[in-house]
Amino acid sequence: MLESADTELTAGSVSAAAAVEEPPDEVFEKRGMGVLAWIGIGWLSLVVLIAILAPVLPLKAPMVGDYLHPKAGLFSPGHLLGSDDSGRDVLSRVVWGARASLLIAVGSIAFGTLIGGFLGLVAGFKGGLTDTVLGAFFNIFLAFPQLVLALTLVAVLAPVKPSGGASSGEWGHRILVVILAVGIVSVPLLGRITRASAISWSQREFVMAARAQGATSRRVMLREVLPNVVPAMASIALLGVAIVLVLEGALAVFGVSIQEPNPSWGNMIYSQLSNLNSAPAVWIVPSVLIFLSVLALNYLGDVVRARFDVRESAL
């Protein structure tokens, strides 16, 4: 390892420090995260904060139309971000919609990370038959187009009732179903990545060293392997949240996401798809919000990956 240090210097290399010298103390600690990462964190915090505070913010009622000002453009008086065909306030609807969209995105990935992460960790660590079975399970479910699987699950678990979903009970139920459906879909994805990472870490000598100390398998798995797998999981989870934010919109296109008149970013976009010019603010505003949030999440996922040296190919 050390003798080969010199040869790490090759064309295009940017990491000459490690090549020329053994890592001196504190080298890695000092690397900051960069302004862009903080902007990303700031944006996401803002979105989350707004979503949480929606009930106490001075907003118009999201589901009540203002029949005097339908189809208001951006920055209209009284409707800062415009209004839709029936005059409902876009600002209010995106803020309330953020609750649904974020809940779905974060909830389903949390579910997927817990289950998929656990299964992947066990598969990668135990190896043998456990791994063969779980690995096959992950791969088989990746053969399903994910959007199709999610659609099917939602459609089956919560058939859309003609009456719509205005009541809060309906709203909560649908969110739960979507979280569950998308969560299930994300299990094999997250599981596969966790498994790959767990396999590579389980082969390290320190794992054998821990066994040689007499540590139980459980201890080795949780204390030695898991902490090293977490960065890969975290970075893919960030990407996952981004993917689900987008996916929610796709579900809305099929009419199985949050039901009107309740808002979500996705169904706001969908509601205008057939009539793009009618009230552009209605689909442009949530599109921009999705775009910015996805951008921030993608970037942060990348930062985590770079920081912990998770190979992109491992994802």
Next chain:
Amino acid sequence: MAGTGTAHLRPPGETILRVEDLVVEFPAGRSGLKVHAVSNISLDVKEGETLGLVGESGCGKSTTGKAIMQLPPPKSGQVLFEGHDMAKLSGEEQRRTRTAMKMIFQDPISSLNPRRKVEDIIAEGLRIWKVGTPQEQQKKIDDMMLAVGLDPVLQRGRRPHQFSGGQCQRISIARAVITEPKLIICDEPVSALDVSVQAQILNLLEEMKTRYGLTLIFIAHDLAVVKNVSDRVVVMYLGKICEVGSPDVIYQQPSHPYTRVLLDAIPIPDPSIRPEARAKVIGEIPSPVAPPSGCRFRTRCPKAQSKCADEEPKIKEIHSGQFVACHFPLAPGETLPTRNGSGPLAS
């Protein structure tokens, strides 16, 4: 030459570890063939002794060390540690022996968990076995860090990447010694280090051995290093034993042609010795998937006869305390023919 037998083993009462007929095989990829990594190796270690296991890559020395630790357990053969058959111990009992038998690994970077602090790495053994109160544990960790030449106050909270290779190896030693084991298996502990650092670590190992009354199995490919630390040396080739004996005797008067070749291949920092003039061996180590019949060294041995292909040599005592597995051992002072140039490889 490279052969089997137990003639070199000492009476069971005198030894702390006795390994008989150890066999380790594993599948070679998906081909259905087997890698014969270790084939019928026997060895023993006395308390307080350092046993050197030496040979080139692929000779099975590291596999032997890991099989003794049951990581993973060998295919067959007995490992008696303090009279207990390791294979017969239950999982829990086997885990208990882990306090008494420790291991130090080759790669100083990969053998330490990058996410954990140094003090946690060192304390692992204490915590697993719940030795002492947290205060006592902390005291032990600090003492141990000092003993291996690390600064407990400054360095205990750091993580492995903040240390150099030599320092990482010190951490590994501290981790192994802290539970006061009887036997430590050192698997190429200095191969990845620079010469100057290598000397530091070798000295440290010797020092720890005396201070804590340790018994060591020292695995390495560098004969000079092995000679420096060992009381008894086992030379291995392709999963078999070639020669066993005290280092001074073996190095002065090797009886196995392979030992001779190995010794002559060591580059000596003395310009007056012309390297071309020293004994050379042709080719490279054959594949352990299909090892040669009879003596496994015969394909490269300058003294090989037809007998070597037909019959596997048994380990026999050739001089007092020197054991060799060879049909035609070297007489004292006998040299091997030198070969001209780098020569073509055996086909």
Next chain:
Amino acid sequence: MQVIVRRVIQLIVVLVVVTFFTSILTALLPGDPVTTIAPFSSEQDRANIRNQLNLNENIVVRYGKWLGHFMTGDMGREYAGTGVRGQSIWGRIKDSLPRSLLLMLYVQILTLLIAVPLGVYTAYKAGTRLDDLSNGIAFLLLSIPVYVTATLMLLFLSVQRHLLPTEGWVSLGSNPVEHFKHLAMPVLAITIGQVAVYARLLRSDMVATLQEDYILMAKSKGISDRRVLWRHALRPSSLTLLTVAGLNVGQLIGGALIVEVIFHLNGLGFAIGDAINRRQYIALQDYIAVVAIVYVLVNVAVDTLYRVLDPRIRGARIG
């Protein structure tokens, strides 16, 4: 060959599990599934549906019967609102599958054509301002949802400028020009995001490959940089890209349904979405099985390509 046998077994397992899972779904429907499927039907219709879905049998038998039908190509018809008089399922697959395959093919080819040179070039320029810039652009592109890209294109290219038709499918044989005109936007909408993903993937693998000793070795021979990049670095770097492209096939056939819906292409994705919406669970099972077959077949091809690209054939690849 052993590999092929293993692949065939894998194919069968995947298909069985995937389709079995789909048939369980109908059993998961809350309440009486028939009510959910056809809420306003007569008793007679209900009995028919019940019969056709084999709801009176247990899951395994029900699945076995479906499998039998699927294997013999006798997939029956979709049930229209009140009965079983709808479109022929096999007919719909025959119509829609080629469209989806063609869409996928165009997207993959176009994506690779753009992404490979881009990935290679940015890897070569790794660490420079140009690399940062293209990285930033890639991030932007990959953060735009497909439906937003598609919508924007529709708005600007079709609705406002009338440059391209908004929807529909024209077959390649009947009018090649119109064929590509109709497919331009759907293909581009998907490609834009894909290019970013593929190029970044290739770039990061290339950057790693360019650190390898054998690249320095190749450079030290004095051959041109272009040769080093394309002859020495690209092949070993392309494996991940290939895997991802393979994994993506399933998503592209079934997952491009958003685009198929927006542009009314009536491909397999559209059929699947339609089946879900209209609760055509028998048809859905058939469509998904078809997607899975294509997916596994493509991945068998990818696996073979692996062996061509990397003579080491290191163990089993993901399928």
Next chain:
Amino acid sequence: MSRRKRGAAPGSERFADAPLDGSLLEVTDVKTQFKTPRGLVHAVDGVSFSLERGKTIGIVGESGCGKSVLSRSIMGLLPRNAVRHGSVTFEGREIGKSTGNSMRQYWGTQMAMVFQDPMTSLNPVMRIGNQIMESLRFHFDVTKDYAEETALALLNSVGIPEAERRLREYPHQLSGGMRQRVMIAIALACGPKLLFADEPTTALDVTVQAQILDLLQEQQRERFMAMVLVTHDLGVVAGRTDDIAVMYAGRVVERAPTRSLFEQTRHPYTEALLKSIPKLGQPSHSKLDAIAGRPPDLVKPPRGCKFAARCPYAQPKCITDEPELVDAETPGHAFRCFFPVGSQAGAEALARNLSAGETATGLPVRKEGEAVLTGVTV
């Protein structure tokens, strides 16, 4: 390195007026730095030497001393974040400023390199034959058949049996030693005048190492090629080089004809390096003379002598001033030390430190000049 007869001149200016007589390669005050997030890494810091046709120079040092960076700096094979200063002349032509494009005519045909790890230095997805023929076909206008014939002859000459079959094989089908032979064949393909062998045997087993070193030596003699042999092992260079340069922290600390280096060692680092190698002649369990501590951080190298912190001879002067390269009695022997081994000044310095129990840098020393090891490492 040639026998030089010029008088002592400090440091780099020494060879500024050197005539371009027989020497193939002249390296003058080469400095290589890497831009890193931590700052500028001074990997090679003012190295000069010259090499005649057909001669071999050994560059010795521990990992991180800059020995590999040096050979790559000479060849111009550096990553983008490297900055190179100083002059390199090859056959009298200045190539020290040349970049990749203009160096390409030298690479392969004039100078070639054999890398350390044969497992990673051959392209895993290209056939052996193509890898050998590639440079032939690129540099010379030869037919495929001719290139293939040459490749076959090369494989034979580096001792690969069944060469014809090997041409069509991939690297993973060969053993480590065979791969290194292939690498040598690739390096020799276009008949370079200068061969850099960068730790060519470090990754190999000891019996194979001897074979490969013999092969290199044989080829070098047959082709009257100059060779730069980079290694961390003094044993490897002892019998196989004409001159040796010992590097520490990016600088040459001692440079001498091989015999002179071993017999009249002047620099304490060279001495310490020699002493720390376990020797077969010593009885087992003899305590090794380790070098305490570790090399300095090359981002902020210390002001004075770079080795002072680990040197048992260190005096206050060593902390503040950096010694220049000065000549020893033997022609061609130069070292960078105020208190050289085997001199009056050195003996006095060591005696002073021994009686004080520590050196000027605070390094504890015991008898025989051995540094005390127990205690905290930095």
